[in-house]
Amino acid sequence: MQVKAKQTVGGGKAAATTPGMSMYQVSLSYGASSPERRLILENITLDVREGEFLCIVGPSGSGKTTLLRMLSGLVKPTTGEVRFRGQVVSGPSRERAIIFQDYSKALLPWRTVAGNIALSLEAEGMRPADQQPIVAALLSKMGIVRAANQFPGQLSGGMQQRVQIARCLAQRPKILLMDEPFGALDAMTRQALQDEILILSGEQRMTVVFITHDLEEAIYLGDRVVVLGDTPARIIETIDVDLPRPRDQLTTREDPRFLAHRHRLFGLLRRH
Amino acid sequence: MKRILIGSILPALFIASWEISSRTGLLTLESLSRPSDILRAGIAGLADGSILVATGQTFETALFGLAVAAVAGIIAGAVLGLSPVLERVVDPTIEALRPIPAVAFIPLALMMFGFGISMEATIVAYACVWPILIVTISAVKAIEPRLLEVADTLEMNFVERLRKIILPAAFVRINVGLRVATGIALVVAVTVEIVLNPRGLGYSLMLAQQSLRVDIMYAQLLWLCVIGYVLNALLRNIGPASIVLSRAGR
Amino acid sequence: MRKIDPLTIAAFGFALALILAWQLLAELNFISPIFFPSPSRALSVLAARVLDGSIWTPFFATALRMLFGWALASLAGIAIGAAIGSSRLARDLLEPTLDFIRPLPASAMIPIAVLFLGLSNAMSLSVIAFGAIWPVLLATVHGFSSVQPELRQVSDVLGFSRFEFLKKIALPSAFPDIIAGLRVSLAISLILAVVTEMQASLPGLGWDIFFAQRMYRSADLYAGLVLLGVMGLTANHALMLFERRVLRWRNLHA
Numbered sequence: 001m002q003v004k005a006k007q008t009v010g011g012g013k014a015a016a017t018t019p020g021m022s023m024y025q026v027s028l029s030y031g032a033s034s035p036e037r038r039l040i041l042e043n044i045t046l047d048v049r050e051g052e053f054l055c056i057v058g059p060s061g062s063g064k065t066t067l068l069r070m071l072s073g074l075v076k077p078t079t080g081e082v083r084f085r086g087q088v089v090s091g092p093s094r095e096r097a098i099i100f101q102d103y104s105k106a107l108l109p110w111r112t113v114a115g116n117i118a119l120s121l122e123a124e125g126m127r128p129a130d131q132q133p134i135v136a137a138l139l140s141k142m143g144i145v146r147a148a149n150q151f152p153g154q155l156s157g158g159m160q161q162r163v164q165i166a167r168c169l170a171q172r173p174k175i176l177l178m179d180e181p182f183g184a185l186d187a188m189t190r191q192a193l194q195d196e197i198l199i200l201s202g203e204q205r206m207t208v209v210f211i212t213h214d215l216e217e218a219i220y221l222g223d224r225v226v227v228l229g230d231t232p233a234r235i236i237e238t239i240d241v242d243l244p245r246p247r248d249q250l251t252t253r254e255d256p257r258f259l260a261h262r263h264r265l266f267g268l269l270r271r272h
Numbered sequence: 273m274k275r276i277l278i279g280s281i282l283p284a285l286f287i288a289s290w291e292i293s294s295r296t297g298l299l300t301l302e303s304l305s306r307p308s309d310i311l312r313a314g315i316a317g318l319a320d321g322s323i324l325v326a327t328g329q330t331f332e333t334a335l336f337g338l339a340v341a342a343v344a345g346i347i348a349g350a351v352l353g354l355s356p357v358l359e360r361v362v363d364p365t366i367e368a369l370r371p372i373p374a375v376a377f378i379p380l381a382l383m384m385f386g387f388g389i390s391m392e393a394t395i396v397a398y399a400c401v402w403p404i405l406i407v408t409i410s411a412v413k414a415i416e417p418r419l420l421e422v423a424d425t426l427e428m429n430f431v432e433r434l435r436k437i438i439l440p441a442a443f444v445r446i447n448v449g450l451r452v453a454t455g456i457a458l459v460v461a462v463t464v465e466i467v468l469n470p471r472g473l474g475y476s477l478m479l480a481q482q483s484l485r486v487d488i489m490y491a492q493l494l495w496l497c498v499i500g501y502v503l504n505a506l507l508r509n510i511g512p513a514s515i516v517l518s519r520a521g522r
Numbered sequence: 523m524r525k526i527d528p529l530t531i532a533a534f535g536f537a538l539a540l541i542l543a544w545q546l547l548a549e550l551n552f553i554s555p556i557f558f559p560s561p562s563r564a565l566s567v568l569a570a571r572v573l574d575g576s577i578w579t580p581f582f583a584t585a586l587r588m589l590f591g592w593a594l595a596s597l598a599g600i601a602i603g604a605a606i607g608s609s610r611l612a613r614d615l616l617e618p619t620l621d622f623i624r625p626l627p628a629s630a631m632i633p634i635a636v637l638f639l640g641l642s643n644a645m646s647l648s649v650i651a652f653g654a655i656w657p658v659l660l661a662t663v664h665g666f667s668s669v670q671p672e673l674r675q676v677s678d679v680l681g682f683s684r685f686e687f688l689k690k691i692a693l694p695s696a697f698p699d700i701i702a703g704l705r706v707s708l709a710i711s712l713i714l715a716v717v718t719e720m721q722a723s724l725p726g727l728g729w730d731i732f733f734a735q736r737m738y739r740s741a742d743l744y745a746g747l748v749l750l751g752v753m754g755l756t757a758n759h760a761l762m763l764f765e766r767r768v769l770r771w772r773n774l775h776a
Contacts, residue, residue, distance in 0.1 A: 074675050092679040106672040110694045110771050119690070123680035151771040171680065279618030303637035360529045365537045371754030373713040376728065376747055378720065379735030383743075384557050455625070463629035467720050474630065481633035489633055493626070500625025 020050040020175060020207045021071060026080035027232075028066060039232035040066055044080070046226065046235065048175070051205045053198075055218035058228030059269060064211045067233065068179050071209060072098045085174070094123060097168035101180040103160040107152040113163050114139065114148045120170035138166040142196075158189035165197070175207040183212070191249050194221060198247060215265045219258055220247060227268050237268055305487040314491030322476070323495055330465065330472035333389050334457040337396025341453060345401045346446060349408025350438050354420075359409060366405070374399035374460055378467055388471070392464045399460040400453040407449025411442035451507045458503065462496070556738060564744035571745060581749055584715050584726035587643070588757070591650025592711035596704055599655040603662025603700075608692055613663075620659070628653025628710070629717050636722065646718035653714045654707040661703025665696025698772060701765045708757050716750065727753075 028041040040063050048054050048071075058064045069075040070082055073092040082089040084096065092098075100106040107116050114135050121131040139145045142162040152160050161181060168176060178197075182190040198221060201208045212218050218225045219241055227237045241261060243252055252258055287307045292298075294306040317323040352359040374395050385391035419441055423433045439446070465474025473496060480489035541561045547553050548560035555563075571577040605612040606620075631652050632645075639645035669692050677687045719728030731746035766773070 069675075072679060074678060092675075092681070094679065094681055096679070098675070098679055100672050100675075102672060105670045106676060108673065108691065108694065110697070110769075119676075120680060122690070123682060123686075151774050153771060154774045275614055276618065278614040279616075282615055283619050283622075303634075357529065361532045361536045364533045365540065368537065368751060368755070371709070371712075371758060372747055372751040373709075373716050373754065375713055375717050375720070376731060376750045379731050379743055380557075380740075380747070383735050383738070383740065458625075459627040459629070462627040463717055466629045466632055467717060474627075477630060477633055481637060486637070489637075493630055493634070496630050497622055497626050500627070501622055504625050 020052075020085065021048040021209075022046065022083045023067075023070070023077075024081050024083070026070065026077040026082060028063075028070070028075070028078050029232075041070075041077075042232040042234045044233070044235055048207060048209055049223075051207055052223045053201055053208045053210065053221055054224050054226065055210045055212060055222035056226045056228060057212060057215055057218045057265065057269070058233065059230045060213055062228050062230035063233030064213075064228060065179055067228070068098070068177050068209065068211050071175075072096050072177050074098070094120070094171045095174045096177060097171045097173035097175070098177040099161075099164055099168050099179065099181045101183050103157065103164045103181075103184075104152070106164055107160060107167075109152050112149050112151055113144060113155070116152065116163055117166045117170050120167050123171075134170060138170055141169070141200075142166045156189075157185050158193060161185065161193065162196075165200075169200075173206075175209065176201070178208065178210045180211050180213065182217070183214070190217075195249065197221070198245075202245070215262055215269070216253065216258075219243070219261045219265070220249075220252060225261075225265065227265060239264065302484070303486060305490055309487040310490040310494065313485075313487040314494060317488065317491055317495075323473075323492065326471075326473045326476045326492075327495070327499065329389075330458070330461050330474065333392045333472065334396055334461040336389065337393035337461070338400050338453060338457040340393065340397040341400035341404055341457075342450060344397070345404030345449075345453075346408050346439070347434070349405045349446075350412050350434055350442075352405075353409040353412025353415075353442075354438075356413075366402075370402050375463060375467065378464060382468065387469055392461060392469050392471075395464050396457050396460045400457050403452045403456065404446070404449045407452075408442065408446050411445035411449075412438055414445070415441045454507055455504070458500065556740060559741040559744065561744075563741045564748070567741040568745035568748060571742075577745075577749065580725060580727045580730045580746075581753070583724075584712075584719065584728060584750075585753060587646055587650065587715040587719070587724075587726060588708070588711045588753070591647045591715060592654055592704075592708050594647060594651040595654035595707050595711065596658050598651065599658030599703070599707070600662050600700060602655075603659045604666050604688065604693070604696075606659075607663040607666025607696070608688060624656055628714055629721075632718065632721055641722035641724070643724060645722060646715065646724055649718050650711050650714040654710045657706035657710065658700065658703040661699040662696060665699030666692050668699075669695045698769055701761070701769065705758060705761050705765075708761060709754065712750070712754050712757065 023044050023046045026041060026044045027039065029037055029039045031037040044067065056064055056067065066075060070077055071089075073082075073089045073096065076090075084093075108119065111119070117135045117138055118128075118131050121134060126134075135148075136145075139148050142165060144159060144162050144166065147155055147159055147163075152163060155163070165181075181197075182193050185193065194217065197208070197210075200206065210218070210221055222241050225239050225241060226235055227239070228234065229236045239261065243255060243257055243261075290304070291307045294304060314323075352362060377395055377398055378391075381391040381394045385394065415438065419437050420433075423437045428436065461472065462474040462477075465472040466478055467474075469475065473492060477489060477492045477496075480486070480492060544558065545560050545562060548555060548558055548563075568577070602616070606616055607613075628649055631649050635645040635649050639648065673691050673695065674687075677691050682690065715726065716728030718724060719726040720732045723729055727746050727750055731743045731750075734740070734742035734746060
């Protein structure tokens with residue numbers, strides 16, 4: 001089954017030996033005393049390689065989102081440690097951008113599209129004059145130039161999610177953490193954004209951790225797919241996706257290896 | 273429990289420093305009295321019944337005005353809510369009258385009724401009728417049209433319709449309006465008494481201030497806080513409409 | 523030419539009919555002219571006082587009183603509300619006390635305010651501020667404590683300081699609530715401006731109508747009532763216009 005990738009466009013294949021991010025024996029539980037103590041994540045050890053596109057799938061409510069928040073630093077593990085480029089993660093940082101599923105709640109509704117993107121630049125104390133060209137470049141990169149002066153409420157879901165991605169890119173992050181970013185979008189828009197994010201991550205050799213409950217999306221996007229089992233969440237399986245890049249909505253999805261992976265993942269999740 | 277403890281830190285500090293500074297002579301302002309004297313005045317007022325009589329007078333007027341406002345507001349609101357044409361016709365008049373502060377009618381009411389319960393209750397009713405009216409209109413408008421068609425097919429008259437369909441269907445939202453109005457009723461009653469009507473809690477508060485019985489004044493203020501707080505708590509939990517209207521729904 | 527809705531005509535017809543009925547009753551001496559002067563008399567008094575300019579002094583006195591008191595209440599309400607809405611400690615310390623004194627009718631503060639400040643403008647402003655603070659304060663607390671958790675996290679990831687978070691995220695996010703509170707507070711400010719004028723004989727429309735009643739000049743009384751209505755309506759509409767401008771982003775849809 002092992003087929004070597006010939007191209008590296010769209011999702012970096014060249015995995016470095018030092019991990020970009022890692023979780024070592026991480027567990028998380030809520031509640032102090034034993035009766036109401038709830039274990040959310042159990043003993044998770046995970047490496048995210050520099051430049052790879054890692055997808056995490058699992059049943060809904062399995063703690064995928066919590067895991068992602070831990071990588072960002074928004075949630076601290078009860079035991080174990082999370083490291084970013086060798087450093088223990090102690091809190092959130094602009095180096096690790098997080099893209100929320102619910103774009104309508106994550107954008108500032110009172111700021112225009114351009115204003116939302118500029119927020120990330122204000123955070124590093126950049127002067128307004130210097131912000132302008134960067135915002136303009138991101139607007140055109142995400143194809144939202146015409147919406148620059150509109151408010152998020154005026155835009156379609158796909159456009160709003162583009163704005164959120166642009167704002168995260170403005171952070172110039174080292175890693176992109178995406179929490180079911182396309183889950184609420186219609187099928188056409190979802191596919192368009194899948195391809196855009198593949199191109200983006202390929203161009204900039206960006207490390208991406210992408211959470212989804214859509215198995216096909218995970219296979220289509222990922223270099224590897226991590227399968228989580230639920231309550232408490234733990235890693236059941238990690239599979240390498242040996243599909244060539246660049247990927248294509250038609251041919252990739254018809255590739256027998258794609259179908260084989262899908263078959264396997266489906267079986268894994270059904271059993272748990 | 274812990275929250276109550278933390279919440280009482282500031283008031284406790286405030287009262288303690290007030291008491292201590294007035295006892296040690298640090299604070300000699302006549303307008304301040306002392307917490308212990310205020311408490312004593314309050315207990316005396318409750319014991320001889322003077323505070324309770326005044327409270328009764330204020331509540332009597334507030335409830336009277338509120339009842340008038342509730343009847344008028346609910347009936348008018350039901351009529352206007354059922355007829356969009358009529359509502360559009362009357363709306364500008366309502367919008368022109370509503371922003372006039374109720375207290376501005378005090379002189380007029382005084383001229384018409386003289387001192388006493390009638391003039392005070394009139395002002396209370398004027399202040400309370402607007403929230404009830406507005407809420408009722410929107411609540412009746414929101415009634416499922418099918419329900420009104422049921423009333424049509426049963427050939428109900430207006431009173432039956434009001435009792436059996438409209439009030440029960442709009443009950444929850446009208447209740448909200450009545451709660452707001454109840455709070456307003458107490459505030460307006462006390463205000464009218466403070467401005468000029470010689471009865472009730474507001475008046476005895478003014479009387480205490482004018483005769484420089486500062487301890488009694490503060491005690492009555494404290495008492496007003498207590499009944500306001502209790503009233504709010506009651507309204508949050510039951511709401512007056514559930515008493516008045518629960519029978520109408522049968 | 524724009525077509526005028528017949529219902530609009532009917533609406534103004536209705537208001538006019540009410541006034542005419544009143545005029546008729548007054549002309550026929552059905553109602554006492556001492557209590558109910560005919561609308562034409564009330565209006566002519568109003569017109570005369572507008573024309574000779576004597577109405578503007580009390581009008582602006584009341585308007586300024588209302589606005590100053592409202593401004594005080596708003597500043598304090600937003601500041602305290604922001605503290606309570608964004609800090610657990612401030613909430614635990616202050617909320618029970620505020621819950622206790624909030625139901626107190628603002629007019630009940632008049633005797634205390636008079637003791638400390640006398641029959642002065644400062645007394646009036648402090649009473650207005652006390653009464654008008656609650657709607658803004660409650661609205662601000664609500665606005666600050668219901669910031670979307672996602673926005674909080676965005677702020678954390680971007681590394682905003684607490685001040686930056688309050689300024690760039692919490693305050694604008696609470697703004698719709700705050701403005702709604704500001705409108706209620708403005709209405710209360712007008713009420714208390716009138717009350718304190720009556721109580722402390724301070725210049726303004728409230729005192730004017732009080733005085734008119736004592737002199738049994740009921741036409742003046744009605745003229746004052748009309749002006750107070752106009753003031754309330756104008757203030758409310760001005761704020762509504764401001765709200766529509768500032769919250770433009772809320773009314774736009776895809």
